[in-house]
Amino acid sequence: DIVVTQSPDSLAVSLGERATINCKSSQGVLYSPNNKHFLAWYQQKPGQPPKLLIYWASMRASGVPDRFSGSGSGTDFTLTISSLQAEDVAVYFCQQYYTTPPTFGQGTRLEIK
Amino acid sequence: EVQLVESGGGLVQPGGSLRLSCTASGFTFRTYWMSWVRQGPGQRLEWVANIQQDGGEKNYVDSVKGRFTISRDNAKNSLYLQMNSLRVEDTAIYYCARDNGELDYWGQGTLVTVSS
Numbered sequence: 001d002i003v004v005t006q007s008p009d010s011l012a013v014s015l016g017e018r019a020t021i022n023c024k025s026s027q028g029v030l031y032s033p034n035n036k037h038f039l040a041w042y043q044q045k046p047g048q049p050p051k052l053l054i055y056w057a058s059m060r061a062s063g064v065p066d067r068f069s070g071s072g073s074g075t076d077f078t079l080t081i082s083s084l085q086a087e088d089v090a091v092y093f094c095q096q097y098y099t100t101p102p103t104f105g106q107g108t109r110l111e112i113k
Numbered sequence: 114e115v116q117l118v119e120s121g122g123g124l125v126q127p128g129g130s131l132r133l134s135c136t137a138s139g140f141t142f143r144t145y146w147m148s149w150v151r152q153g154p155g156q157r158l159e160w161v162a163n164i165q166q167d168g169g170e171k172n173y174v175d176s177v178k179g180r181f182t183i184s185r186d187n188a189k190n191s192l193y194l195q196m197n198s199l200r201v202e203d204t205a206i207y208y209c210a211r212d213n214g215e216l217d218y219w220g221q222g223t224l225v226t227v228s229s
Binding site for chain 1: 174
């Protein structure tokens with residue numbers, strides 16, 4: 001199975017500042033036929049299910065604000081929130097869906113400093 | 114609006130069984146893969162199983178193989194997870210999710226507690 005590791009485990013950022021979360025997979029997740037990385041990011045607020053933010057490593061899901069962006073290639077990926085808003089307080093997970101079973105990172109808790 | 118509603122969770126003793134259901138609406142259910150994902154007390158997400166549109170292909174995480182069975186009824190827009198020989202470590206919130214590779218819609222989840 002592909003192991004997915006996030007860093008840091010928790011993060012405190014001031015309102016309006018940039019937040020960056022990293023995700024590393026134990027092997028590459030590039031699907032060569034379409035040149036897409038099978039890597040997704042989810043946001044989970046307390047008492048709610050996860051919500052898809054980013055797929056194919058950099059594509060924003062429908063309705064996701066453009067302050068959220070995904071980047072990376074190979075085995076290293078990043079979720080960036082360009083200007084932190086109060087409603088962005090949540091746990092963020094990355095997931096690879098290149099192989100079965102799909103696997104998730106352990107999550108990063110994002111708080112307001 | 115896509116909606117996924119899970120039901121069937123509860124308290125069960127180790128070795129017992131439960132059947133979870135997920136009712137879908139707001140999209141053409143029969144054209145999508147579907148998955149079950151669980152989240153235990155430690156909050157880590159674990160993909161459990163998925164099923165092809167016509168039910169022909171099913172995949173499971175190793176920890177549930179031989180104990181859990183995923184199925185679907187496209188006429189009823191419903192997804193199921195039959196869980197047998199339950200263990201304490203199966204305690205979790207179980208979510209159904211629409212599976213495009215990425216999991217683009219999730220239900221609210223149903224809590225399964227395995228305890229004596």
